[in-house]
Amino acid sequence: MTDKILVTCECAPNIALIKYWGKLNEELIIPLNGSISITLDRDVLSSKTSLILLKTNNRNIQITLNNKTQVFNEGDLSKNSNDIINKKRFFTMLNKVRQNCILSDPFEYEIKIKSSNNFPTACGLASSASGFAALAHCLSKAYGYKGDVSELARLGSGSACRSCFGGFVKWTTGENSFDSLASRLFPSNHWEEMNIIALILEDGKKSVSSTHGMKESVQTSDLLKERVKIVENERLLNMENFVREKNFDEFARLVVQDSNTFHAVCLDTYPPLFYMNDKSKEIVKFVHEYNNLDSSLKLAYSFDAGPNCFLFVLDQHLNELLFLLRNIYFRNFDLKDKVVSNNLSKKENFING
Numbered sequence: 001m002t003d004k005i006l007v008t009c010e011c012a013p014n015i016a017l018i019k020y021w022g023k024l025n026e027e028l029i030i031p032l033n034g035s036i037s038i039t040l041d042r043d044v045l046s047s048k049t050s051l052i053l054l055k056t057n058n059r060n061i062q063i064t065l066n067n068k069t070q071v072f073n074e075g076d077l078s079k080n081s082n083d084i085i086n087k088k089r090f091f092t093m094l095n096k097v098r099q100n101c102i103l104s105d106p107f108e109y110e111i112k113i114k115s116s117n118n119f120p121t122a123c124g125l126a127s128s129a130s131g132f133a134a135l136a137h138c139l140s141k142a143y144g145y146k147g148d149v150s151e152l153a154r155l156g157s158g159s160a161c162r163s164c165f166g167g168f169v170k171w172t173t174g175e176n177s178f179d180s181l182a183s184r185l186f187p188s189n190h191w192e193e194m195n196i197i198a199l200i201l202e203d204g205k206k207s208v209s210s211t212h213g214m215k216e217s218v219q220t221s222d223l224l225k226e227r228v229k230i231v232e233n234e235r236l237l238n239m240e241n242f243v244r245e246k247n248f249d250e251f252a253r254l255v256v257q258d259s260n261t262f263h264a265v266c267l268d269t270y271p272p273l274f275y276m277n278d279k280s281k282e283i284v285k286f287v288h289e290y291n292n293l294d295s296s297l298k299l300a301y302s303f304d305a306g307p308n309c310f311l312f313v314l315d316q317h318l319n320e321l322l323f324l325l326r327n328i329y330f331r332n333f334d335l336k337d338k339v340v341s342n343n344l345s346k347k348e349n350f351i352n353g
């Protein structure tokens, strides 16, 4: 019998190259289409989570997220505006672990979780993927979970399953909870010359959450059905091949196309979802103008469910691009946060305990 178990984990956010948008199963978070992403360098952006299991008579759950603490009882599914975690999803993860683990007495512990991001939560970058991935790793390790860690993370937030691994990661649809899993396609050092730059154009909270937005799209968008087909029949395989071959020209074209198709689906949703704003569109124009200067593509953009932009560029063009962004382009532009440059090849997820 163990009285105290402590585990710490650090995971980085991921950026989808081929995006997930729409669920086949809402409860189990099984997606309509597979997706592929890149996990960022955890030195630049990461969520660090620690989990303590204590043998006491107390069955409370205490969660601290970026210095805000909430305590709730086992099984409390009540929703409050000041909740710092989606309790329903949290208990789904927790119960999944407790039902299939090596601890003989998994329900006998008090749970304390502390999580913080090394980037401002309000800077407009998704922290739920890195946060739920780190939580899933901690739960898995602390309880000795016998299932797949990416399944656990997915039950917290779909895109989180991809943050369980570093490098290039694929999440396949599946039909059941146990076969909708993420796995690593290539390690981060596979394409060392790749850089990702996050342009923070707005730092507020999203107007419509991804969870809600994709539900509306599934219910109302015909274009979504077409996108699911093209992603499943062509794009996933093509993206995997372009990354394998390190073919930046084709990679860039497909990243841009998939981001645009996703936002077209948002526009086809009724009522429409506008995630990109005028500044986002200015960036799109800039990227195409920049690419038109050469015969092959040098730069790609991708936008998630918000106005902020992720740029993909190889080492050989990085300095030129940063110079243009800082000295010419963004001089007249209100950037909320500095340009974050990220080289993929550095640090991957870390777990200790």
Ligand code: DP6
Binding pocket: 015, 016, 018, 019, 020, 021, 029, 035, 128, 156, 157, 158, 159, 160, 210, 211, 212, 304, 305
């Ligand atoms: C646009 O994973 O945040 O970033 O599964 O409901 O928690 P839930 O949604 P979430 O959706 C992410 C959507 C996206 C695309 C992507 O990351 O693939």
